[in-house]
Amino acid sequence: MKEHQKLVAEGSPLLPLILTVIGILVLGLVFVESYLEMTGQPFTFLDIAHNYGLFTGYKVSTQPNRGIWHLTGWIGSACFVIMMIYSMRKHFKFMQNVGSIRYWLDIHMFLGIVGTLLVTAHSTYKFGGIVALSYWSAVVVAVSGFLGRYLYVQIPRSISGQELKMDEINEIMDDITLEIDKFAKGQYDVQHYFERIAGPKLERRSATRGSVGERELGMFDALWALFTTDIRSMITMYGIWRSLKANRQIPPHVQNRVFKLIREKGRLVRSIQFLEASHKLLHYWHVFHKPFAIIMFIIMFLHIGVYYVFRI
Secondary structure, three states, rough: OOOHHHHOOOOOOHHHHHHHHHHHHHHHHHHHHHHHHHHHOOOOOOHHHHHOOOOOOOOOOOOOOOOHHHHHHHHHHHHHHHHOOHHHHHOOHOOOOOOHHHHHHHHHEEEHHHHHHHHHHHHHOOOOHHHHHHHHHHHHHHHHHHHHHHOOOOOOOOOOEEEEEEEHHHHHHHHHHHHHHHHHHHOOOOHHHOOOOOOOOOOOOOOOOOOOOOEEHHHHHHHHHHHHHHHHHHHHHHHHHHHHHHOOOOOOOHHHHHHHHHHHHHHHHHHHOHHHHHHHHHHHHHHHHHHHHHHHHHHHHHHHHHHHOOOO
């Protein structure tokens, strides 16, 4: 089908799962070691590593520029730098066909979160001076990144990350509708499942208009409307999935395909209904997000430079 060629698919959950497992294991080890060293416990993982001849150049320390905390600072800073390749992937044409934008976004967020937490360990929980401004900016960037990702994926995009035009979205919707009609007219009674999904409102709702008459909606009202619509949609989808699985007359492969079509149509319906609202909210998010990222990088590089010049 054409929509699979054009749309950024939800993607396999395998990559986010792998990144989550890696992050939990690595950060868990780092913060347990941090607790052991900061509280002066008689044994640490670093002591165990020393017994096997590993990391012998790193001693137990409670100072940011000593021991493995110096190393976590470097790795955290490297995560921040590497994660910016995602921005290059979005803006440089020669990179726009290198992998799905969804996977790049997942890796970007992973590096941002891991980098922030590694820098937290590097600080040994001493937040003072101008460097603290860089640290708290990193925290704001990492936390706000979740909202940014949510808003970014609301807008239908191609695999390369290019935003789809309205006629392309409508074409994909037509393709989905055609396949839905084939299933609905087939030998299996699935029509009522598709009827539970509202048809697309092809008129594009204004970013400042709500679902109640022509009342103006502010930024937070629009975001709340987007959240609540998604929550209601997830509840509806869960009910459809349970109902499909309970119908023993429909083979599993048909159940899976029908549900996938319903989910794709529902996602496009929401995208069309909130397209302008999503654009406006994403613009506001960038206005908020970018200054903190710039502050974080400027002070981070100044901090590294001062360390090497004055060794403090």
